[in-house]
Amino acid sequence: MLWALTCGLLDSVLHVVLPRHRPLGLARRRRNVPVYRPLVDLSTMEERHVILTYRLNRATVQELCAQLEPDLMSPIRQPTGIPPLVQVLSVLHFLASGSFQTTVAISSGMSQPMFSKVLSRVLSALMKYMRSYIIFPEVGDLPTVKGDFYVLGHIPNIIGAIDGTHVALVPPKDNEQVYRNRKNYHSMNVQVVCLADQYISHLNAKFPGSVHDAYVM
Template sequence: MDRKTKMLIYAAAAQWFINMIALVVQSRKRKRREAITYAPIDERDWMRREYFDNKIWKNDTICVNILRLGREPFFRFCQLFRDRNLLKDTIHLTVEQQVAMFLHTIGHNIRNRVIGTNFGRSGEVVSRYFKMILHAIGELRDDLIRKPSLETQTKIEGNYRWDPYFKDCIGAIDGTHVQASVTPDMEAAFCGRKTYATQNVMAAVDFDLRFTYVLAGWEGTAHDALVLRDALERENGLRVPQGNR
């Protein structure tokens, strides 16, 4: 091999080595690039606010039809989340908007895609905030579910129509069927008296219409007596004090 050929080989190797170093340096620069920061999307946010102002919060009738709550209790509900530091406003989504999407979903059994289309959000955003609000409501369980009072209600005590029959009563128990989403292999167990899959949910309320106990999860084919027995046998289940009904 002559001298000229060796020089060409050395030059090609050197060029290849320089190119590799350049690629490594460029790759490291890309990794160190500052993250993109997003500013509010003014036009889109304005359109979303218009939807809430004109379609949901326009009056109490529309608000109840869509959210199952009037405007005053709805905003008090949202303020409770703020006071307890359970939910916070984000750059594109206020607490009111988050809660409205949640209530609209459960109030009408609407699918994720429909909510995303109506409120101008992606499916991921709708799903993420649904889980956040569901957790926040769970944190209010001590406020929403009260222990039954053992005292005779003033509306019963001394009333000749109710006192002889309800003086020892602390509430009422009933069951209801709530639509459930289950896998195809479980549908037979959850399809009872309804044409669709349901859960047989048992609830107990006091005379002020406050929930004192809720048991969910039983299949739609389960008998009410079976659900009641399960509630009484659970370690932290339904407890009826002796002498009361």
């Protein structure tokens, strides 16, 4: 009798103190499904605000989105529930502002891990079409290029305006010091050539910030 009461009491205590587990066959693992909440509506934004936020006007943003849409709509590559326009806008905002991924993600209605995937996909799509837009003039186009520059500054025989800029970045762990420039922040030393209409005709982004401008040129 005493033994039966003791066993019953012990069983009750164990049920209270120890967690009750599901049988292995019924155990379920909760999945974190990314949720997209639409916050961006280009059609309701003023043109001035569009340019300030994305560094492009509305027509250019829409043209860019139309070109990238096939790459961003691929079933394999498309993030869950995010329209191509929102993907493009979020990445343009990130590039234009130099902000953190988390900040841009929140303002675009997505999580940071989701935006990280979007960023990679949109940049890959942009790189795919880069050489269709960044083109140095052919020999036959040079008279027109020179004429456009002459209209601007009355200086003959100009085929491009060249300059350099440091694009800030988070350096890789390996060889971090080579990315530190003379102003003591990490960057890439980028050389850019543009035409009279401000179209970029050549871009050299191969060198880290510690490299002198003379070497880049």
